[in-house]
Amino acid sequence: MLYFENDYCEGAHPAILQKLAETNFEKVPGYGTDPYCASAKAKICAACGCPDADVTFISGGTQTNAIVIASMLQRWQGVMAAATGHVAAHEAGAIEYTGHKVIALPAHEGKVSAADVRDWCATFYADANHDHMVFPGMVYISHPSEYGTLYTKAELEELHAVCQEYHMPLFMDGARLGYGLMAKGTDVTLQDIARLTDVFYIGGTKVGALCGEAVVFPHGAPAHFMTMVKQQGALLAKGRLMGLQFDVLFTDDLYTRISRNAIETADRLKEGLAAKGYRFYMESPTNQVFPILENSQLKALEPLAKFGFWEKYDDTHTVMRIATSWATRMEEIEQLIDLM
Amino acid sequence: MLYFENDYCEGAHPAILQKLAETNFEKVPGYGTDPYCASAKAKICAACGCPDADVTFISGGTQTNAIVIASMLQRWQGVMAAATGHVAAHEAGAIEYTGHKVIALPAHEGKVSAADVRDWCATFYADANHDHMVFPGMVYISHPSEYGTLYTKAELEELHAVCQEYHMPLFMDGARLGYGLMAKGTDVTLQDIARLTDVFYIGGTKVGALCGEAVVFPHGAPAHFMTMVKQQGALLAKGRLMGLQFDVLFTDDLYTRISRNAIETADRLKEGLAAKGYRFYMESPTNQVFPILENSQLKALEPLAKFGFWEKYDDTHTVMRIATSWATRMEEIEQLIDLM
Amino acid sequence: MLYFENDYCEGAHPAILQKLAETNFEKVPGYGTDPYCASAKAKICAACGCPDADVTFISGGTQTNAIVIASMLQRWQGVMAAATGHVAAHEAGAIEYTGHKVIALPAHEGKVSAADVRDWCATFYADANHDHMVFPGMVYISHPSEYGTLYTKAELEELHAVCQEYHMPLFMDGARLGYGLMAKGTDVTLQDIARLTDVFYIGGTKVGALCGEAVVFPHGAPAHFMTMVKQQGALLAKGRLMGLQFDVLFTDDLYTRISRNAIETADRLKEGLAAKGYRFYMESPTNQVFPILENSQLKALEPLAKFGFWEKYDDTHTVMRIATSWATRMEEIEQLIDLM
Amino acid sequence: MLYFENDYCEGAHPAILQKLAETNFEKVPGYGTDPYCASAKAKICAACGCPDADVTFISGGTQTNAIVIASMLQRWQGVMAAATGHVAAHEAGAIEYTGHKVIALPAHEGKVSAADVRDWCATFYADANHDHMVFPGMVYISHPSEYGTLYTKAELEELHAVCQEYHMPLFMDGARLGYGLMAKGTDVTLQDIARLTDVFYIGGTKVGALCGEAVVFPHGAPAHFMTMVKQQGALLAKGRLMGLQFDVLFTDDLYTRISRNAIETADRLKEGLAAKGYRFYMESPTNQVFPILENSQLKALEPLAKFGFWEKYDDTHTVMRIATSWATRMEEIEQLIDLM
Structure with missing residues (x-):
């Protein structure tokens, strides 16, 4: 997970x-x-x-x-x-x-x-x-x-x-x-x-x-x-x-060095998701990423990855929040991109 | 100190x-x-x-x-x-x-x-x-x-x-x-x-x-x-x-075991101080000891040991608080008894 | 006044x-x-x-x-x-x-x-x-x-x-x-x-x-x-x-009887003002009347009648509040209608 | 009453x-x-x-x-x-x-x-x-x-x-x-x-x-x-x-004149009660009088005069508060003194 x-x-x-x-x-x-x-x-x-x-x-x-x-x-x-x-x-x-x-x-x-x-x-x-x-x-x-x-x-x-x-x-x-x-x-x-x-x-x-x-x-x-x-x-x-x-x-x-890690992992994630065609609810330059997911896909991801619910987008889509941090490893990001 | x-x-x-x-x-x-x-x-x-x-x-x-x-x-x-x-x-x-x-x-x-x-x-x-x-x-x-x-x-x-x-x-x-x-x-x-x-x-x-x-x-x-x-x-x-x-x-x-240490060190301290003739402000069975010290002695002890001020006892005496804890070592207690 | x-x-x-x-x-x-x-x-x-x-x-x-x-x-x-x-x-x-x-x-x-x-x-x-x-x-x-x-x-x-x-x-x-x-x-x-x-x-x-x-x-x-x-x-x-x-x-x-007076005087006021062509900010069926006045007219009325300022309507008009009450006399209303 | x-x-x-x-x-x-x-x-x-x-x-x-x-x-x-x-x-x-x-x-x-x-x-x-x-x-x-x-x-x-x-x-x-x-x-x-x-x-x-x-x-x-x-x-x-x-x-x-009435009536009351042998809980120079009453007497007075309970004095006595005010009439005071 x-x-x-x-x-x-x-x-x-x-x-x-x-x-x-x-x-x-x-x-x-x-x-x-x-x-x-x-x-x-x-x-x-x-x-x-x-x-x-x-x-x-x-x-x-x-x-x-x-x-x-x-x-x-x-x-x-x-x-x-x-x-x-x-x-x-x-x-x-x-x-x-x-x-x-x-x-x-x-x-x-x-x-x-x-x-x-x-x-x-x-x-x-x-x-x-x-x-x-x-x-x-x-x-x-x-x-x-x-x-x-x-x-x-x-x-x-x-x-x-x-x-x-x-x-x-x-x-x-x-x-x-x-x-x-x-x-x-x-x-x-x-x-x-x-x-x-x-x-x-x-x-x-x-x-x-x-x-x-x-x-x-x-x-x-x-x-x-x-x-x-x-x-x-x-x-x-x-x-x-x-x-x-x-x-x-x-x-x-x-403080600076570990903060940079959250940015680098978030940026890689945004890049990876964008490459796969994902839309984002909002351009966010920091450690929180807000992709818009199809509800069916969200359901499929549930046993594999845990995100934060952000808000309903429309009847078939949901905005989720993916947060990186000082502790996020780049390999987790790559796994997540592969998964999505 | x-x-x-x-x-x-x-x-x-x-x-x-x-x-x-x-x-x-x-x-x-x-x-x-x-x-x-x-x-x-x-x-x-x-x-x-x-x-x-x-x-x-x-x-x-x-x-x-x-x-x-x-x-x-x-x-x-x-x-x-x-x-x-x-x-x-x-x-x-x-x-x-x-x-x-x-x-x-x-x-x-x-x-x-x-x-x-x-x-x-x-x-x-x-x-x-x-x-x-x-x-x-x-x-x-x-x-x-x-x-x-x-x-x-x-x-x-x-x-x-x-x-x-x-x-x-x-x-x-x-x-x-x-x-x-x-x-x-x-x-x-x-x-x-x-x-x-x-x-x-x-x-x-x-x-x-x-x-x-x-x-x-x-x-x-x-x-x-x-x-x-x-x-x-x-x-x-x-x-x-x-x-x-x-x-x-x-x-x-x-929790129990480390608490006992505070009691044992406090009890040894009370015993040691009593043996040296100290009076106590109050009988306290736990980890706080309240000896009554002469002000002149208190002054002499200042560079050597740090206690808590409790209250004035009379014009020439002061009640101090000595607190032990889970971390107090018995050798510190013996040093303190020697010192006082 | x-x-x-x-x-x-x-x-x-x-x-x-x-x-x-x-x-x-x-x-x-x-x-x-x-x-x-x-x-x-x-x-x-x-x-x-x-x-x-x-x-x-x-x-x-x-x-x-x-x-x-x-x-x-x-x-x-x-x-x-x-x-x-x-x-x-x-x-x-x-x-x-x-x-x-x-x-x-x-x-x-x-x-x-x-x-x-x-x-x-x-x-x-x-x-x-x-x-x-x-x-x-x-x-x-x-x-x-x-x-x-x-x-x-x-x-x-x-x-x-x-x-x-x-x-x-x-x-x-x-x-x-x-x-x-x-x-x-x-x-x-x-x-x-x-x-x-x-x-x-x-x-x-x-x-x-x-x-x-x-x-x-x-x-x-x-x-x-x-x-x-x-x-x-x-x-x-x-x-x-x-x-x-x-x-x-x-x-x-x-309580009922004196309340009715406020309504009757307000209703007469609305009728009188409407007859003179005034517009109202809002249809209000109770004792507060909200005519929209030209700012120049408002200035002219200032020494003669005192209203409550409600809000700016546009650059040349203002919404005012006229409040009647249990104590308002119908003759005051008639005077006000004449004045406006 | x-x-x-x-x-x-x-x-x-x-x-x-x-x-x-x-x-x-x-x-x-x-x-x-x-x-x-x-x-x-x-x-x-x-x-x-x-x-x-x-x-x-x-x-x-x-x-x-x-x-x-x-x-x-x-x-x-x-x-x-x-x-x-x-x-x-x-x-x-x-x-x-x-x-x-x-x-x-x-x-x-x-x-x-x-x-x-x-x-x-x-x-x-x-x-x-x-x-x-x-x-x-x-x-x-x-x-x-x-x-x-x-x-x-x-x-x-x-x-x-x-x-x-x-x-x-x-x-x-x-x-x-x-x-x-x-x-x-x-x-x-x-x-x-x-x-x-x-x-x-x-x-x-x-x-x-x-x-x-x-x-x-x-x-x-x-x-x-x-x-x-x-x-x-x-x-x-x-x-x-x-x-x-x-x-x-x-x-x-x-304000001054009506306040004086409360003092004059209270002073007359204190004088009258003292003359009848009453003790007072406290010397009070203003409009509140605190006589100490026997409980049996208090009971007898209950249907005739209403005082404020102040506090228990001892097992057989109670401190009551008698308050005069700007509105107290001297004849009420005389009636009260007679009654007690």
């Missing part, structure tokens, strides 16, 4: 496991005050070109989104996001649970457009009754998006500009950030992201770690951020677990 | 790291639906004598407390806890953040008494205006308590009885449960706990794991518990990380 | 003020346990044909919506509403503040269609990952809607059916209910509403009262509803203030 | 009802933007000696407490209050519902001492782990307290000083403020309160109004306070109802 259902089905990069074993009996202080966290933070700051950034490690993506958003919004504000954004659709109301509205904007292949943000805000502030409504307080984007698409640098510049104009932080969910950075044709670097957003996170769970996301505040974290992390239940006693993993991932460009 | 500041300063039991490495490239589904979680759950159910219990893994203790409490309380209810209980004092308001009051009861060496619960409830329901007040909805206890003390089986029976009487679940925070179970003289077994509580958790973070607590609902979890876990941000994509750890810990009694 | 900006610009029906004065020095118990509340509840139950309904008085509409919704939803559920619904757009996030998502459905002239509800629910439950999403837990409708439109009895029957099918309560916001009941051509009675919804409220603030909405649970209120009302700050000490007002409004059909 | 159960059993001062009737058909804008609110605010600012204060009207006390506290606290902060304070004990968890802990301090006849606040804060900040705890963010006091007691000016100065020292606003719940200001022997004026607190409210519900409390921020309200009021459901459409009442109450010293 070939398994391509998601990009979190394996464990961690072996270098992480090795380092965990090597340092296992070192005694270090808790709650993220250990030397591995310190080292990882320093390396991430360097990689981002932000010597004064604040970096915090949180164990999962939904938690990170909820913590970042709830810590930066004022009570009367909501977060703007694409209607297809993870915070809008797939987090069981985690944002609303903290008391904030997710203001859904039209999704353009998973992305938010600066023009839509500007229109929404202009309409809002032009309404004489806007004091009776939820204020726009932040823009959430995911890069890569849930559809595997990427913002261009120009698009990020525009989003940055409209956020500045309306005094809103721009937050980038980077659960798959490595795959975005390594995609062919992208003109967006980690330094660009640190320059153009107010907070973003570097995904570990989907890019080589057992767990953990590195939240980066290029201009400094909100006051008492650590207490808010604790209040939302996310301050791990053994902070070393996440610090050490990011320390390994940001040593010798490991 | 001898390091005894807490019981989460090392990594994980080596058997866990080994299993993580062995299974690293197996592809398993996410969000706790993997075979390691299934196996761990089965073993925990067996150990608890509850074949139909629901078991869920959550990464840390504060998060577990907030999720369990918020998922079991009705909106008009609060949770009763000792004033010194972790949820009352040390979680940055994580319970209140979910909208619920922590009703503080007198702490008896860190413990809640059934008599206090009954008195409080009787007074509450006798008040004709109790509809204007927060209803008692749950009793939270920690075993061992934050002071290292333990409930007797008789005390748990009484708490169980008063909770039944007032239709409240009894919740046991078992962040250090292994150390409680292995303490000398305790008459409380895991099966007793499963019989006498409505929900409890088996601490992993402080007892051999990198992270993770196993929440056990002996009579079944609340409806949609998994969605609530997600909503509070605690549903890890790589659920295998926690399932696998508990699978190892509950294989061949590993 | 003619004033038609809204339907809450006057005080209360004189019969209410008179009764307040007559009973002013009677000493009655607080928090809604007084005889006026009891009498008003009995009259409302009778008018609804629901002898066992629970009735509660709450001072304003946003508060009522937030309390009803938060008291009936489970934590993992959101409330479905038209995108133009008051709870979705105009309550400053009051619903999200209680931790719940408002699931926006397409608005059909301000109304929710049963087909949209069914589609949304069917898609939701068909998604294998729906446990990671906000469950649909309630349907909110307003009758009249924010656009002055009304549901037909057949539409309510369909909404009732789909709510039953998906085990969701149906909640009707009746801030302007009187005007809906008295509209010409409606086939919906108060008894129909009590039969087809699980909770609704009878608006007082906009229909003759100084303040107050009467929440009716035809099949009984949620357990501990009063404590939840208190918890959300809405339990008035002098409950008599609202009980007495509804007691007057439901004596000798006063 | 003599009725002394509480101080909100009558309606409103007749001057209020008269003004409501006189102005009933004036058309004014909604949501507190009407001329009556403006006039009332100006008069309150003048009475407080704070020309630049922000004044907002909210319909009830619990709601006011919840809104003020939730709008001024940061997320990581709790509010300090006497264990007997209304927000701690009698609001069904309204404060916790907004996500904040009530930090209970010892009650000294219902009052908070500056020394306790300072000790608590000093201990808190001295704890190296205070980032894991709820920060003290505000001090709540009630004046008169729930026990009818009053702060002296010196006590308020001390509370003000400790709040300044720890950068916390001081909030005074003045549900019965008029009775506090008119008590014999008090040295605290409204201007003192405006000078020494950061926010307080002037109770209307218990002092002559049908409903309504006037929240005063002497140094200005938090940004977007109105939107937060709306979000918590407390922005009444017919704001005139409260503005007009406070406009009347602050015209020609009406």
